[in-house]
Amino acid sequence: MGRLVIGCHLSTSDGYARMGATAVSIDANTFAFFTRNPRGGNAKALDPADVAGLRELMEREGFGTLVAHAPYTMNLCSAKASVVDFARRAMADDLERLESLPGNYYNFHPGSHVGQGTDRGIKLICEGLDGVLEAGQSTTVLLETMAGKGSEVGRTFEELARIIDGCAKGELLGVCLDTCHVWDGGYDIREELDGVLDEFDRVIGLERLKALHLNDSKNPRGSHKDRHEKIGRGALGVETFTAVVTNERLAGLPMILETPNVLEGYASEIALLRSIAREAA
Secondary structure, rough: OOOOOEEOOOOOOHHHHHHHHHHHOOOOOOEEEOOOOOOOOOOOOOOHHHHHHHHHHHHHHHHOEEEEOOOOOOOOOOOHHHHHHHHHHHHHHHHHHOOOOOOOOEEEOOOOOOOOHHHHHHHHHHHHHHHHHOOOOOOOOEEOOOOOOOOEEOHHHHHHHHHHOOOOHHEEEEEEEEEHHHHHHHOOOOOOHHHHHHHEEEEOHHEEEEEEEEEEOOOOOOOOOOOOEEOOOOOHHHHHHHHOOHHHHHHHEEEOOOOOOOOEEEEEEHHHHHHHHHHHO
């Protein structure tokens, strides 16, 4: 069994090096962070010394890959040109800034077509990505699996595959699998995790799976609700996450907790999942 690479979302408010130190304090060896306010707006200026401090800590502590997260307001397939323009500009700026932390991931919600239809939504997403992705960039951009609420694009593996295949620069794309989202989207990872991974491999290719969001769900399978719950407190249960953290095909991938928790809660969940992984080793 490969090593468990696990962490949670952390705030950038006290800087990059402080995020690394906070991660170490809760026995995390990766983490996620928003590149800017999750509701949009401008990003804070980077302090090169602060970023260098995080890079040194990551090397010293043997961190896995980080998973930066785009703002929730970013919608590459909006019906409003101004929203699409913001999404493209924000993504381009984020990817340029992430070159100061080379080799990590940038995760984003593909978007909502808001009545234009899935085909139009996918076309707009592909056009947007091709406009901002740069050959030679060190950051892999991850499409997140979505729960399917409203007009979200990315509710099925097939939709994600169409985005990847439709991008001229698709080699720069991967997928982040959110356990709550795929469950709410209808995939039975509780009883058939290996079967779901087989389907992912057939439709997208497991080599594209780069990261996971670990979240229990408040709702039954196929609800299309997207309401996260603490590990073991929801419909998925501890058994699902035992299967996830001990699955050889997922070993070494960064696993990010997005459960409704404060730092102490994340520390407890990390301790639980590390204990499960050790027992299985």
